[in-house]
Amino acid sequence: MGDLLLRDGILADGSRVDIAIADSVISSVDPTGTAGGDTAEVVDLEGRLVLGAFGEPHAHLDKAFLADVLLNPAGDLDGAVHVMRSNWHRVPIDDVVERAERAVRKLVASGTTAIRTHADTTPEGGLKSVEALVEVRRRVAGLADMQVVTMAYPVSGPDGDVSRNQLEQGIALGTDLVGGAPHLEDDPSMAMAVALETAAAGGVAVDLHMDEVLDAGVQYLEELARLTEAAGLGGRVTASHCVSHGLLPPEEQREVGRALADAGVGLVTLPRTNLYLQARGIQTAPPRGLAGVRALLDTGVTVAAGADNVQDPFYVIGKCDALETASLLISTAHLGVDEAAELIGPGTRRVLGLPAAEVAPGSPAELVAIAAASVREAIAEQPEDRIVVHAGRVVARTTVDSWVATA
């Protein structure tokens, strides 16, 4: 007997189907009304659009919803880092857990069932975020696949030994990846090497904040690609942000893309916060602060797109909804609808090292059903009405009766 039958969903190509699920895997996708056999639970999708579930490849859940508590009047990256660092000791660990779990539950309700979050450690801040987010990962284990990155810097310079120690402590506490921000270090090359060596020794992956600055001279992606190949870590390394890549001429963007693709380094672009934080104060033709996404796709790089921060000093607005990210990709990176959907779904799962989630037999049952007639309409309207399946089980169901004025 099957575990779950989702009746009458619409696929992206417009066909109407019934989706049967057994043991967390899609066992069949048949034209509506033709699926037979016993099923423990039947859910009528009533013509909702069904897609593979979304992913969030780059969150900072420890900071979620702090926008009204820790203020950043300048609105830039330095201001956000400053207010966080000078106040972090006042934020109790229980508060971190509560806000982060709330953000995960909102992400899941919007159709995101795979999440990678960074957990900042600093010499003065300790491992509070790591401990909190590992606890949240435990609490939401039935709702989403969650990965935690121990993000430590500086690992070069006078305080380097403290941060290098914290990377190892983070792995010991059960985090899934090593992170950092080489462009902020005294010695970026050493910082990249430390991250890769620590990850290799600890048997975990790497996700680094790379080149998050509007300075065309700051370009460490090709070196990261070389180091990744040398360490034999292809497929286990992610470069996030990569803002200055977008300042290069097109042929140089493609050259970097080829190096990343050859080395198996994935890339995460983050339009929401990088449009907000970068180019502050430039009133005439401000640059967009995004990696050269078109060149990266053209050269075969595995690209994902995420939201980064939500309602905190780094980004005071924002929803926990991957469709918001897709919408921004279409407006600001000039991607097509299907390309944007690829980056928040399949692209993200590839960067996270997870199997593809498709609406097809044999695929893991990671699904989102949305009250929309097409992928384009879903991204445009971002309707709250969604039904979400994780590991073969309905984990969220938000239904809305009407989206128009009725008076």
Ligand SMILES: [Zn+2]
């Ligand atoms: Zn980040």
